[in-house]
Amino acid sequence: MTSRKPRGSGNRSRTPKSGRRGGPFSGADYDRNLGPVDRSQYRKKGQGQGKKSRHHVPQGERLQKVISAAGIASRRVAEDLISEGRVEVNHDIVTALGTRVDPDNDVIFVDGIRVNTQPEAVYYAFNKPRGVISTMSDPKGRPSIADFVDTTDTRLFHVGRLDNETEGLLLLTNDGDLANRLSHPSYEVPKTYLVQVKGPMRRGVGEELRAGIELEEDGLVSVDSFRLVDSTPGHILCEVVIHSGQNRVVRRLMKAVGYPVQRLVRIAHGPITLGDQRQGSIRQLNSQEVGHLMATVGL
Secondary structure, three states: OOOEEEOOOOOOOOOOOOOOOOOOOOOOOOOOOOOOOOHHHOOOOOOOOOOEOOOOOOOOEEHHHHHHHOOOOOHHHHHHHHHOOOEEEOOEEOOOOOOEEOOOOOOEEEOOEEOOOOOOOOEEEEEEOOOOEOOOOOOOOOOEHHHHEEEOOOOOEEOOOOOOOOEEEEEEEOOHHHHHHHHOHHHOOOEEEEEEEEOOOOOOHHHHHHHOEEEOOOEEEOOOEEEEEEEEOOEEEEEEEEOOOOOOHHHHHHHHOOOOEEEEEEEEEOOEEOOOOOOOOEEEOOHHHHHHHHHHOOO
8 A cells, every 4th residue: 555644734735625614513623732631540550640760761761852852842841840740651650850761662641641752653633525535545536535645654544434425533643553442442432423414303312312223233322422503494413422433323323313414524533623624634633632542542
């Protein structure tokens, strides 16, 4: 498979004519400050519970240098973070400024956010337009993710899929471990969708979806949450949050309760939101977003 990198990751971006900002199908601002991560829910019992350790690899790199190189903070600020007990190495809090680490093997956290010590690892958010196939290439020549990236040495994986008619957020990365965990049903990573259907809508649809609907081949499938967002004459806009990853599951659920989907947009995948990112554009996730993604799946 041809290795590729996103177009638009620098000053260039590809925005189809259908791209737009604002309106009911835009979510919260992307690239927002997600804050620290409370990793207590992700730690294994007995790890990271405040134990202070002078973790040290004599031939390694200074911890503050590694933090700075990852784009978390300047070396000076990194030193303050270490002194304040906000840095963990291999599940232990480290406060010694002379600490040296092995970036290739040690796992480092700042304020609970995993530090990406592998510069070759890349993470992107793609706003997939309608009519684009969720593959890196298509033998039939249909529009695909490949049309929105440039050739490079980096091989990108798409995290899950969106069907041809569904728009919105699709994560791209060359981090196979993270991609596999985000896609694996055991981690129950929620995906949030805006769904437009024909109105009006009867009472009780949300309760039905939360209780679960029997789908052929998949059995009982339920949504995590359902709410009405907006309504106009003849149309209803709903928000659906679901961690199930079955094929076209939102479309099948809505059809089963009597409301076939007119338009479907994924606006969030775990902690990552689409916001006002233009259709057809790709942006690089910041270090905080990557850390929150990793925390979601226990990395």
